[in-house]
Amino acid sequence: MVMLRADSAARPGLREVLTDRGTRRWGLGAIVALGWLVTIGVELYSIYPGVAERVIGTALIALFGLCFLLTPPITYLLPAGLRLLGPLGLFALSFTLFPLLGFGVCSVWTYVGVAAAMTLVRMKWVVLFVIVLAGLSVLFEFLDGARGVGVYALPLVVASISLMMAAFARQILAVAQLRATQHELATLAVAEERSRVARDLHDILGHSLTVVTVKAELAARLIDTDPAAAKREIEDVEDLARGALADVRSTVAGFRGVSVAAELANARSALAAAGIRASLPGAVDQVPASSRELFGWVVREGVTNVVRHSGATQASVALAPDSVEVTDDGSGPSKTASDGNGLAGLRERVEAAGGRMTIGRSQSGGFRLAVSLSAPVPA
Numbered sequence: 071m072v073m074l075r076a077d078s079a080a081r082p083g084l085r086e087v088l089t090d091r092g093t094r095r096w097g098l099g100a101i102v103a104l105g106w107l108v109t110i111g112v113e114l115y116s117i118y119p120g121v122a123e124r125v126i127g128t129a130l131i132a133l134f135g136l137c138f139l140l141t142p143p144i145t146y147l148l149p150a151g152l153r154l155l156g157p158l159g160l161f162a163l164s165f166t167l168f169p170l171l172g173f174g175v176c177s178v179w180t181y182v183g184v185a186a187a188m189t190l191v192r193m194k195w196v197v198l199f200v201i202v203l204a205g206l207s208v209l210f211e212f213l214d215g216a217r218g219v220g221v222y223a224l225p226l227v228v229a230s231i232s233l234m235m236a237a238f239a240r241q242i243l244a245v246a247q248l249r250a251t252q253h254e255l256a257t258l259a260v261a262e263e264r265s266r267v268a269r270d271l272h273d274i275l276g277h278s279l280t281v282v283t284v285k286a287e288l289a290a291r292l293i294d295t296d297p298a299a300a301k302r303e304i305e306d307v308e309d310l311a312r313g314a315l316a317d318v319r320s321t322v323a324g325f326r327g328v329s330v331a332a333e334l335a336n337a338r339s340a341l342a343a344a345g346i347r348a349s350l351p352g353a354v355d356q357v358p359a360s361s362r363e364l365f366g367w368v369v370r371e372g373v374t375n376v377v378r379h380s381g382a383t384q385a386s387v388a389l390a391p392d393s394v395e396v397t398d399d400g401s402g403p404s405k406t407a408s409d410g411n412g413l414a415g416l417r418e419r420v421e422a423a424g425g426r427m428t429i430g431r432s433q434s435g436g437f438r439l440a441v442s443l444s445a446p447v448p449a
Contacts, residue, residue, distance in 0.1 A: 093143045100138060100139050107135050126170075130166050141160050142188035145185075145188075154186060154191060156185060160185050161203070164178050173214035186199045186236075187233070187236035200228070204225040207228050282310050285310070332366065333373075346385050346398070349387070350387050351388070361443060365389065368439065375439070382399050382401075383399060383400075384399050403431060426442050426444075
């Protein structure tokens with residue numbers, strides 16, 4: 071909302087200000103507030119029976135009301151340091167009513183204080199402006215004949231309404247800035263998620279599609295000279311394509327599923343966040359599609375133990391068609407890690423797949439988690 075911009079670096083144009091939604095909302099509230107000017111007009115009619123005085127008084131009151139409507143929006147065309155010029159101009163304009171109202175002209179200064187409050191300059195300047203305005207109101211009320219407590223009634227109204235509007239305007243500004251920040255964060259989150267998906271799709275598909283292309287070309291050359299070899303290559307292409315498709319589905323789904331490619335991507339981020347150097351495979355196409363979910367669970371559990379329990383500075387993951395291994399150079403196997411529910415559940419998965427899981431010490435003295443399969447997991 072243009073009406074609630076506190077910065078002066080990106081000032082809007084006149085048309086943008088006048089058509090802004092905030093300006094329209096201000097206008098509706100200000101028109102209601104201008105009802106007080108009607109009572110001043112009625113007072114003028116009762117004091118001056120002549121047509122000329124009434125016409126001039128009505129015109130001046132209407133002009134003052136119009137300027138009050140336009141002052142806050144127009145001030146947003148000015149640098150922040152000059153925005154109080156608008157309320158000062160409105161204050162000066164009020165003295166055109168002095169010949170008709172005399173010292174009672176201070177009765178319209180509430181509008182001047184509200185206009186100052188809506189400039190959204192620093193609060194200390196608004197408070198100072200309102201204090202001076204209220205002080206002048208005390209003086210004018212006294213000169214207008216008020217005595218005792220009556221001298222302070224109008225100045226208190228001027229001060230209280232002006233400061234209340236200043237606080238209210240800043241609260242609206244804070245809400246508008248919060249909403250703008252939320253929108254920006256949501257936009258950044260979407261961009262980051264798109265970047266992540268694009269990066270992961272590139273990592274997953276780049277190598278796999280290269281191998282698929284090479285194997286397809288080889289099969290085309292062998293199909294006449296060695297049909298059996300060509301058939302094997304085509305079977306490899308099929309397996310690679312199925313595996314890549316499974317990984318893409320897992321990635322696009324936001325890693326809701328488990329696959330070794332997705333878990334390697336997660337492992338890279340987790341190890342980097344923990345300050346652990348990582349040595350990870352660049353591709354997973356050597357792993358059969360039917361084994362990728364199980365190997366994903368192994369990588370997830372192994373890397374989780376490295377981050378939580380090892381105190382390691384370096385970790386690595388090694389993949390083969392029928393095995394996966396996670397090692398680090400930390401403190402070695404601990405009772406907390408070895409007896410945890412995560413490893414117990416993983417062992418059940420591995421054994422259900424006909425594999426074998428080994429927990430021990432790595433060559434560098436840290437933790438080692440290894441899983442081997444005697445045959446690919448049935449699809």
